[in-house]
Amino acid sequence: MLQPFVLEEPTSIHEAVALRARYGATAGLYAGGTELLLTMKEGLLRYERLVNIKLIPELAGLALEDGALHIGAITTHRRLERSPVVRTYFSTMAEMAAHVANVRVREVGTLGGNLCFAEPHADPGTLLLVYDASVALAQQGGTRMLALEQFFVGPFEVALADDEILTAIRVPALPAHTAAAYLKYGLLERPSVGVAVAVTARPDQVQEVRIAVGCVGPTPRRLRDVESLLSQKDLPEVRATLDAAGALAGSAADAVTDLHGSAEYKSYLVGVLLRRAFERAYQQAIGGDTGDAARGSGTA
């Protein structure tokens, strides 16, 4: 049963960070509530106060700005899935958002909430890592930008201070001749393994590969050692290296045996999904200039 709490309803970032400064860790941030309310009902989390940030218009933006996608923290997965701007210029993100959890979660769950809750078996963080995304964290003294890679600290733990709120996610456009792919697999409601790959390529020539693995380890992570194995190579050489890269990615993913499967099983799946995601991203990359968000502008 949900325990009683005081509900604060700020209508600006200024008011919200003032509440955070005043109440610190005793106040929880409430956006979609898909994870928060579930854990509060189960008694796993207790807050004296909830700060409802859904009434803050500044957190609702979704627009292209200087070649990057600006996503307000309270943007729902459903909005990302349906936004013409996202579907056109960040189609892999729209596709990923379309498969987060189920439609009820997507309708109210927010990207900011998903990242802040840092449940290890989540999709968005993994894909956003190959975009080199960053987050805007506001407090009373101002706003700082932090690379998403540094935002994830551990399971359910992020680099958000008790007096800060995440206001937006900045997703730079992929470079020219680059495409991304995200593949996941799981037997339970949450995925067991998620692999994101971004490939910059000309026909038969792979220039750069970015790889991130999620769900398997305590946080989503970029696998730069594996990336360097596949970058700056001819396509036949990359394909010949994919098995070794998959094995390395599997071991670097830091899998544990749990209800989602054995560590061996998950490590093996990382390799399988890496090979498939690479092929998908490569084919899309050589199919046209996909890093075109920089050329667009507008709002969703």
Add this chain to the structure above:
Amino acid sequence: MRFATQVTVHVPRQSVWDFLWDVPRLTACVPGCEAVEEIEPNIRYQAVVRDKVGPFSLRVPLAVEVLEATAPVRLRARAQGRDATVQSLVKVELTLVLVETSAQTTTLQIDTDVTVLGKLGTLGHSVMVRRGEAIVAQFASALQAALGQEVP
């Protein structure tokens, strides 16, 4: 969930065994362990263990029972308790085996079998696996450090 590790210390086996019965020093090696009380010497104890993962806190009062004490070779104990807030049952079976690798060196094999039932058991299994591994590793490392201060 089973977690196993071992540490080798430059301390005779009998000294390691004696250390295991020095309750304040031993429990100081267990991460998050506090309020240890002796109920029946060498047989029953009680303690409280706290842990925190992100915003989630756990506080479990544990009843500890020594199941087997074969000096100076093997000690087996069971700890069991329930977190009052989330009503999750935590049960730990600990087996310590002392192998004399030389007159002055002992290898301590640590085997832990942890069962968590209730909401915690279903909502955060993978996190608990990781925390379990980390806690056993910290325990082993703290034991090694504490025994390193023993005078052989």
